[in-house]
Amino acid sequence: MLKVGDFEIHSIVNGTMRLDGGAMFGVVPKVLWQRKCDVDDLNRILLATRTLLAINRRAGKVLLTDTGTGSKWPAEEAQRYGIAPDPQAMTRALAGLGLSDADVTDVIVTHLHFDHNGGATAWADEAKSSTVLRWPGARHWMHQRHWTYAHDPTPKDRASFLRRDIEAFESPGALTLVSAGEVRAGMGKTDARRTAACDAPCQGIEWFVSNGHTRAQLLPIFHGEGGPLLFTGDVIPTAAHLPVAWVMAYDLEPLVTMEEKESIYARCRGEGLKLAFPHDPHIPGVELEANADKPIIAQTLDL
Ligand SMILES: [Zn+2]
Numbered sequence: 001m002l003k004v005g006d007f008e009i010h011s012i013v014n015g016t017m018r019l020d021g022g023a024m025f026g027v028v029p030k031v032l033w034q035r036k037c038d039v040d041d042l043n044r045i046l047l048a049t050r051t052l053l054a055i056n057r058r059a060g061k062v063l064l065t066d067t068g069t070g071s072k073w074p075a076e077e078a079q080r081y082g083i084a085p086d087p088q089a090m091t092r093a094l095a096g097l098g099l100s101d102a103d104v105t106d107v108i109v110t111h112l113h114f115d116h117n118g119g120a121t122a123w124a125d126e127a128k129s130s131t132v133l134r135w136p137g138a139r140h141w142m143h144q145r146h147w148t149y150a151h152d153p154t155p156k157d158r159a160s161f162l163r164r165d166i167e168a169f170e171s172p173g174a175l176t177l178v179s180a181g182e183v184r185a186g187m188g189k190t191d192a193r194r195t196a197a198c199d200a201p202c203q204g205i206e207w208f209v210s211n212g213h214t215r216a217q218l219l220p221i222f223h224g225e226g227g228p229l230l231f232t233g234d235v236i237p238t239a240a241h242l243p244v245a246w247v248m249a250y251d252l253e254p255l256v257t258m259e260e261k262e263s264i265y266a267r268c269r270g271e272g273l274k275l276a277f278p279h280d281p282h283i284p285g286v287e288l289e290a291n292a293d294k295p296i297i298a299q300t301l302d303l
Pocket of ligand 1: 111113116213214234
């Protein structure tokens with residue numbers, strides 16, 4: 001557990017999967033990335049799917065960021081991606097902290113790629129004809145531009161959006177859409193950030209909006225003593241992706257991802273920003289060397 005101000009933060013592995021190592025590292029040759037990963041005979045690397053659980057007892061908040069692949073998978077598709085969800089992982093983690101699923105107040109949906117938020121929904125019945133929210137009492141947060149994009153993605157990442165992961169969010173009132181980071185005419189960047197501050201589940205959360213991997217990925221930064229801490233989402237999916245040029249072939253705009261990583265590392269140096277990863281099978285998060293001009297791990301975080 002990492003304490004950041006009023007937040008108690010845990011990284012919960014809710015399952016594992018395997019994706020093509022080449023796709024996960026873009027132009028980086030296998031001779032380099034294979035040293036850092038567990039590769040199988042289909043060239044797939046082992047990845048965790050993690051939920052960042054943040055509890056703020058003072059504010060009465062139990063927040064989940066990302067929910068993993070979920071369990072709505074036909075066997076053949078699950079096999080293709082080596083998907084092995086642990087559907088009770090969150091319930092167990094909450095119980096260990098004296099909480100239950102009914103106590104979850106907010107779910108932050110960073111983006112709707114199947115490996116990040118398939119777990120926010122479940123089949124409504126045995127017939128698998130419709131889906132329901134897994135935490136129906138919680139407020140679900142997503143960036144409005146991502147919600148629009150998810151309904152009309154490019155051919156490049158269309159396969160990452162599954163109809164069955166999206167439809168339950170279409171019910172009226174199911175989503176709280178965030179417009180953070182949108183710089184409108186007459187509004188400077190500072191104003192945009194100020195707008196974001198009141199557009200979040202509780203005080204102490206700032207949004208980092210990323211556009212390199214997909215459109216308007218919504219990533220929380222938790223502020224307070226011991227932090228700040230960024231959930232890096234698919235900007236930096238694992239510790240192996242820390243080098244600026246090590247970006248995924250999945251990214252819509254790899255150069256934008258690289259700029260976003262540079263801006264994150266500037267904050268690591270300037271404000272001691274810590275990083276929590278969504279996919280690293282072994283390392284939940286890190287703190288970087290403050291004085292290095294490239295990302296070097298100073299210590300791993302006990303999340
Ligand atoms: Zn993604």
